[in-house]
Amino acid sequence: MRTAVLSAKCIKGSSTEIFCNLLNWRVCPPLISVWRRVSKRYVCIWLSISNIISLSFSLSLSVPPLLAVNPTMAISKIAFLALIALSGLCGLASATYKVGVGRADITGPPVEINFMGYANIKQVGRGIHTRVFARAFVVEDEKGNRVAFVSADAGMMGYGLKREVIKRLQARYGNLYHTDNVAISGTHTHGAPGGFLMHLLYDISILGFVPQTFEVMAQGLYLCIKRATDNLVDGRIFLSKTTVLNVNINRSPTSYLRNPEEERAQYEHDTDKTLTQLRFVDLENNLLGAFNWYAVHATSMNNTNRLVTSDNVGYAALLLEKEYNPNKMPGKGKFVGAFCSSNLGDVSPNIMGPKCSISGNECDLLTSRCPAGEGECFASGPGRDMVESTQILGQRLADAALGLLNEQSQESTAREVTGDVRFIHQFVDMPNYNGSAYNPLSRKIDKIRGCQPAMGYSFAAGTTDGPGAFSFEQGTTTDNPMWNFVRDFIATPTQEDIKCHEPKPILLATGRATFPYEWQPKIVSDQLLKIGDVIIAAVPCEFTTMAGRRLRNQIRAAASAAGGLDTEVIIAGLTNIYTSYTVTPEEYQAQRYEAASTIFGPHTHSIYMDVFERLTKALMRNETVEPGPSPPYMNDVMLSLNTGVLFDGHPINTDFGYVKTQPEKEYGINDTVKVTYISGNPRNNLFTEKTYFTVERKINEDRWKVAYTDASWETKMIWHRTNTILGFSDLEIYWNISPQTLPGVYRIRHSGEYKYILGGKYPYEGLSHSFTVKED
Secondary structure, three states, X not given: OOOOOOOHHHOOOOHHHHHHHHHOOOOHHHHHHHHHHOOHHHHHHHHHHHHHHHHHHHHHHHHHHHHHHOHHHHHHHHHHHHHHHHHHXXXXXXOOEEEEEEEEEXXXXXXXXXXXXXXXXXXXXXXXXXXXXXXXXXXXXXXXXEEEEEEEOOOOOOHHHHHHXXXXXXXXXXXXXXXXXXXXXXXXOOOOEOOOOOOHXXXXXXXXXXXXXXXXXXXXXXXXXXXXXXXXXXXXXXXXXXXXXXXXXXXXXXXXXXXXXXXXXXOOOOOOOEEEEEEEEEOOOOEEEEEEEOOOOOOOOOOOOOEEOOHHHHHHHHHHHHHHOOOOOOXXXXXXXXXXXXXXXXXXXXXXXXXXXXXXXXXXXXXXXXXXXXXXXXXXXXXXXXXXXXXXXXXXXXXXXXXXXXXXXXXXXXXXXXXXXXXXXXXXXXXXXXXXXXXXXXXXXXXXXXXXXXXXXXXXXXXOOOEOOOOOOOOOOOOOHHHHHHHHHHOOOOHHHHHHHOOOOEEEOOOOOOOOOOOOOOEEXXXXXXXXXXXXXXXXXXXXXXXXXXXXXXXXXXXXXXXXXXXXXXXXXXXXXXXXXXXXXXXXXXXXXXXXXXXXXXXXXXXXXXXXXXXXXXXXXXXXXXXXXXXXXXXXXXXXXXXXXXXXXXXXXXXXXXXXXXXXXXXXXXXXXXXXXXXXXXXXXOOXXXXXXEEEEEEEOOEEEEEEXXXXXXXXEEEEEEEOOOOEEEEEEEEEOOOOOOOEEEEEEEEEEEEOOOOOEEEEEEEOOOEEEOOO
């Protein structure tokens, strides 16, 4: 029997137990046992009623004599006993849910496939720094209402992928999970393989759809929800918040300044600095997991990176999980810790700000351009390089989350989440949306409508986290005949499109492009998950700071108006389907990168405000809404220019797994070990939930223990094609010996598969010589 309200204090050590003992009831111990085995709520209610009955019986015997002797004492006793009886209902305001957490590996092909995020065709994978994971929580209330939320180390989420995950879940669980109660969000790392979004514009720099990426992600997303489901236990949820400085800056500050002064005056910073945490515990207060939302781009690793990485928020998750899963390898252990995306649209982790890459001078604030000869406008920091910056920011985020989890910390201000679980979802046809909304520019109620998807000129300029190509500049509001000619060759916007998107000059009329299939979505997924007094707003894009603040306020006000409930609203970005950016109407006028990438025109944010207000009111009133038109099914029309592995070869007199470069005999702390193997192509086997190599420490003559894997921060795996015609390749494994490394004897083992020229894949293994790590 599920329980939804009650803490253990209602029985153990409570007035109910005291009352039982005072009356010397023999039935009390069995009832306490039933409490633990069946339902705390109903046992407590039964005992409270029993208290009242017994109170009446007790009073009938004791009150007359007392009244005769001392009326004041009798009244005091009545009041005292009544208080004891009523306090038996003490736990009914607390909440117990079914809660479960899970994690799964979603690392795609680490080599020869372009990464998703920077749209840089040169950013082709060459190996692994850290594996990427999907992390899920499942919550169910006493009525069986259930929601599942997933944070995936991915650039974003595509609806084709979510549809496949739901299909696999329903094959196992029936209709327990469906589109409405499952939300899948991307952390926005720009260092993971692409080719899974199924819209041409987002997959074109990946050279099309990549089935191997899609499959490993679909299975991993399914598996993390399955594991969370399998791990469901009676538990409780706590919410806490803290301020985290020195992690993010606004990369479009001039656009932010276009928002009304009186609105900006309500906030201390031009980015959100609050980290919001949901903590999941069982009824014995054992920690199960912690999900943290913070607004920052996962772009500490810039577009020169070629190794799979979960970036700053992913490293924070690894640190958090390491703290509560001691002696476990990364990606293993019961505790699940996640850092999820929020309204990060204009938020950069490169807190030293943008500088000209050659001269070091400041970039132009409006255009993010540098004078000729001074290089590109690049933001960086706080470290000396992108790896150190990732490490520093990840540590700061992890420290903040750990502070909230540590009950002795001054940062710990957790409150329990109580109330029922609800969800609501609707597909919205954005280009055909018509409504009305308050216009902050004109300060009047205006009619609003969506536009056909289109990207502006400043989209091609890129950002200070990753500059674009050619001579495009941010803040461009005029077009160019040459680029218009290129645009029209692909798809010509109508005059209505041009008018609809003003002041954005259209560079790509993606809504009019249909070959070979849709370039960008037209139908979006809007969703709310309610867990007690917490509402998670799942948005299908990257909201900027002020766009997110307005949406949070709107949802909070709508929830209060419709249900009288004061709610905590969390924005979960890049969820369920990806539609680029959403800026405020004021920011849209500036036409920096984020505005140029707001694909449904100047009213995009107003439409979302309208839709989410309506969904919030329906959610609070337990009303249903029309599901809306489903996004098109496009799995059968996907195209790809990526080729598979043809075959692998090795030089004469060697074999796969042969160690070309052996380690030195001895190393010290902070040294780096390098071992090189003759290898097959890593795409032959992704070693999902496993590892391409292990760093092993000698325990005794017969036993070695795994100390590090390819998911560890301290290691890197880099693959090189040494001869394309003959299929030769090498695999380099690097291990940076950290100060936490135990001294002793170590070795490195590599596992792989090679593809035979006549067909078939076969496993191989290579083992280095042993070497010593000496004490510092």
